[in-house]
Amino acid sequence: MLYAERDDFKDLTPIEQDEGPSPLAPINYSQKYKDAMDMFRAVVNANEKSERALGLTEDIIRMNAGHYTVWHYRTSIIVELGLDLQAELKLMDELSTEYLKSYQVWHHRRLCVESSRDLAVSELKFVAELFYATDDPKNYHTWVYRQWILTYFDKILHDDDRRHEFEFIESLITDDIYNNSVWSHRFFCLFKLGWLETTLDNEIDYVLSLISKAPSNMSSWNYLRGILKVNDQGLNNQRIMQFSETLINAKSASDDMRPPLPALEWLADAALEDKNPIATKRYLELKALDPIRKNYWSWKSHLALSA
Amino acid sequence: MQQDKELDRVAHANYLTESLRSLPASMRVLDASRPWLIYWSLHSLLTLGISLDSASKSRALNTLLKCQNSTGGFGGGPGQISHILTTYASIMSFVIAGGPGSGNGWEDIDRKGIYNFLIRMKQKDGSFIVHEGGEVDVRGCYCALTVATLLDILTPELLENVDTFVSSCQTYEGGFAACSQNGSQFGEAHGGYTSCALSALTMVDSTRSTKLQTRFDLDALIRWSVHMQGLESELGGFRGRTNKLVDGCYSWWLGGSFNLLEYWQQGVDSTVDDDDDSWIDEETCLYDREALQGYILNAAQTPKGGLRDKPGKNADTYHTAYNLSGLSASQHYIKYEPDRAQEIAIDFKENTDDSIPELENARRLDIRKYAYASAMAWMPNKAAKSVRGGGSNITNPTHPVFNLTMSKSSAALKYFYRQ
Numbered sequence: 001m002l003y004a005e006r007d008d009f010k011d012l013t014p015i016e017q018d019e020g021p022s023p024l025a026p027i028n029y030s031q032k033y034k035d036a037m038d039m040f041r042a043v044v045n046a047n048e049k050s051e052r053a054l055g056l057t058e059d060i061i062r063m064n065a066g067h068y069t070v071w072h073y074r075t076s077i078i079v080e081l082g083l084d085l086q087a088e089l090k091l092m093d094e095l096s097t098e099y100l101k102s103y104q105v106w107h108h109r110r111l112c113v114e115s116s117r118d119l120a121v122s123e124l125k126f127v128a129e130l131f132y133a134t135d136d137p138k139n140y141h142t143w144v145y146r147q148w149i150l151t152y153f154d155k156i157l158h159d160d161d162r163r164h165e166f167e168f169i170e171s172l173i174t175d176d177i178y179n180n181s182v183w184s185h186r187f188f189c190l191f192k193l194g195w196l197e198t199t200l201d202n203e204i205d206y207v208l209s210l211i212s213k214a215p216s217n218m219s220s221w222n223y224l225r226g227i228l229k230v231n232d233q234g235l236n237n238q239r240i241m242q243f244s245e246t247l248i249n250a251k252s253a254s255d256d257m258r259p260p261l262p263a264l265e266w267l268a269d270a271a272l273e274d275k276n277p278i279a280t281k282r283y284l285e286l287k288a289l290d291p292i293r294k295n296y297w298s299w300k301s302h303l304a305l306s307a
Numbered sequence: 308m309q310q311d312k313e314l315d316r317v318a319h320a321n322y323l324t325e326s327l328r329s330l331p332a333s334m335r336v337l338d339a340s341r342p343w344l345i346y347w348s349l350h351s352l353l354t355l356g357i358s359l360d361s362a363s364k365s366r367a368l369n370t371l372l373k374c375q376n377s378t379g380g381f382g383g384g385p386g387q388i389s390h391i392l393t394t395y396a397s398i399m400s401f402v403i404a405g406g407p408g409s410g411n412g413w414e415d416i417d418r419k420g421i422y423n424f425l426i427r428m429k430q431k432d433g434s435f436i437v438h439e440g441g442e443v444d445v446r447g448c449y450c451a452l453t454v455a456t457l458l459d460i461l462t463p464e465l466l467e468n469v470d471t472f473v474s475s476c477q478t479y480e481g482g483f484a485a486c487s488q489n490g491s492q493f494g495e496a497h498g499g500y501t502s503c504a505l506s507a508l509t510m511v512d513s514t515r516s517t518k519l520q521t522r523f524d525l526d527a528l529i530r531w532s533v534h535m536q537g538l539e540s541e542l543g544g545f546r547g548r549t550n551k552l553v554d555g556c557y558s559w560w561l562g563g564s565f566n567l568l569e570y571w572q573q574g575v576d577s578t579v580d581d582d583d584d585s586w587i588d589e590e591t592c593l594y595d596r597e598a599l600q601g602y603i604l605n606a607a608q609t610p611k612g613g614l615r616d617k618p619g620k621n622a623d624t625y626h627t628a629y630n631l632s633g634l635s636a637s638q639h640y641i642k643y644e645p646d647r648a649q650e651i652a653i654d655f656k657e658n659t660d661d662s663i664p665e666l667e668n669a670r671r672l673d674i675r676k677y678a679y680a681s682a683m684a685w686m687p688n689k690a691a692k693s694v695r696g697g698g699s700n701i702t703n704p705t706h707p708v709f710n711l712t713m714s715k716s717s718a719a720l721k722y723f724y725r726q
Contacts, residue, residue, distance in 0.1 A: 017384070020369045020370060020372075020373050022369075023366065023370040023373075024367045024370045025327050025329075025330060025348065025370070027330045028334075029335060030332040033332070033335045041386055066339050067383075067387075068387075069382065072438065103442055140495075148488075148493055151491055180548055180550045181495055183495075184478065184480075188491065188492070193491070218549050225480075225527075229527075292536055292543060293536065293595070294595070298591075
């Protein structure tokens with residue numbers, strides 16, 4: 001039933017949208033959406049914060065989860081009426097799943113959990129399950145939210161929670177070694193939250209073992225660069241250099257297989273860093289093997305020449 | 308090898324014109340993004356070289372004015388609260404469809420209201436919430452600074468700490484994430500956020516007499532950016548994150564960033580005497596422009612008009628706009644000319660802004676002068692023009708920071724800075 005015809009809203013007069021006589025790029029609204037929005041404008045006009053207004057905002061959000069004005073009004077109703085945030089969070093469980101890519105749904109979720117410390121662990125569990133339920137373990141909003149949770153509740157998390165986080169990371173990397181979001185999250189937990197459960201050497205070992213499985217995986221090579229940099233170390237790390245050379249030689253020995261380019265790039269960049277003249281030769285090899293980036297490799301080879 | 312498809316101007320123009328006429332009910336999901344729908348279509352048409360009829364222009368202005376709030380800023384539709392992103396899309400559309408003089412729109416922009424709105428959204432750490440009670444990310448910084456730069460409402464207060472916040476969003480990969488808190492980045496390196504971050508840093512830098520002072524890892528950013536271009540087997544398009552699929556919209560977010568990367572790199576080069584260190588030569592660019600143009604022409608164009616993410620997807624006006632902006636950026640190669648910036652700064656007519664008297668102070672005068680001169684110093688490098696498929700595919704040059712056609716951004720800057 002339309003809001004305009006509902007008995008429980010008959011004291012309000014719907015207000016139509018004023019978009020002028022001939023708007024550009026008008027949306028041909030369905031009757032249902034227009035009816036709800038007309039009533040929303042009436043509610044806002046009356047500055048009404050009520051249960052029925054709350055229901056109305058939910059109806060609109062289900063039709064347009066990006067309607068930030070409606071979300072904002074919903075928040076103000078909850079605050080003013082002092083409503084139960086647990087119930088709101090339960091609704092968000094459903095809406096976060098359905099509108100995974102809405103900025104608003106995740107922001108609203110934050111507002112729901114901000115004030116209750118005991119939610120940290122259940123939130124982590126919810127988000128972990130969501131990655132599987134939606135089959136979208138690279139969803140940007142979900143990762144931003146997870147990282148916010150870990151930061152916001154960092155002080156009250158236990159060692160067990162931290163161990164779980166690394167198990168979770170491990171399982172996602174096993175599922176898809178190319179999932180860059182997980183690599184990025186590992187970096188976040190180890191070096192941003194400072195959950196140092198490992199030494200740099202151990203971490204290098206770990207990454208090299210995964211590069212052996214997928215030698216051209218940029219996610220792991222970038223991660224390797226990241227952990228050296230955050231530890232103020234240059235690229236000329238003996239173990240990585242040897243590892244890269246072995247990888248390249250193994251591949252070069254066969255006729256049809258090209259050496260993994262990130263390994264070659266590592267050697268080239270390390271040489272440039274040390275002003276070693278071999279860098280030029282390395283970059284020219286890369287230029288021949290990776291034509292789409294030929295201008296970049298040329299430029300790097302020039303830098304190497306003048307270094 | 309198959310022959311290139313031509314840029315199908317007629318089909319795209321029809322698609323865009325239809326989107327301005329009326330949108331289906333399913334587009335209610337963008338009912339809070341109406342200024343964006345207008346900006347994407349108007350900017351696409353102009354990039355294609357198709358000018359708007361005066362009726363459409365005045366319809367655009369009237370529709371947008373219905374989104375302007377008395378408390379400052381523009382909402383996503385009539386009656387919606389102000390949002391920094393829709394304020395950006397509105398101002399961009401005003402620049403395109405409007406002009407000086409009564410009834411032509413530019414006079415109707417409430418600059419003081421917008422300034423007050425932006426200041427209300429500003430956070431201590433230099434970030435902006437995108438609307439009252441809303442979220443923080445680098446899109447907010449980019450949109451706030453673009454609006455303030457174009458409308459001549461930059462102040463020390465508005466700029467304070469923005470570069471610190473934005474540079475703190477750089478990740479270990481080199482690209483930028485959505486946001487950060489106390490030095491921890493939330494999210495991974497991403498093409499869209501990287502474009503917003505790099506443009507925002509460039510705008511902050513533009514307001515200073517001594518350029519290129521902001522600290523971030525330029526080498527890592529350049530490296531990450533060139534690695535985002537897909538292989539020949541991916542038709543040369545750009546991906547938005549490591550190991551993700553290529554998508555036509557990153558033609559602009561990443562392809563369009565190289566003009567700005569060169570700006571920052573030139574600063575590094577100019578501190579070194581050796582000429583060999585410069586960006587190879589005038590005609591080349593660090594990414595493969597030919598290949599990117601191939602992706603846009605052959606993979607992103609849809610036969611019925613409009614451009615898309617990738618084959619198999621439908622066209623939409625967002626992807627149409629950012630494919631076409633990317634095409635333009637890769638054809639024209641817009642360069643920053645420091646000498647020109649210097650000349651413009653010397654010739655800058657100092658004037659007081661009676662419409663917002665409280666904004667004036669000595670520091671703001673310098674900010675205005677340098678912001679204006681820098682914005683005007685981006686010029687198409689004729690020698691470096693490269694149009695795949697020949698002259699019939701050419702688009703209008705776009706400003707690398709604002710993503711407006713150059714003629715529109717220049718006209719607006721002259722008007723708002725009264726030069």
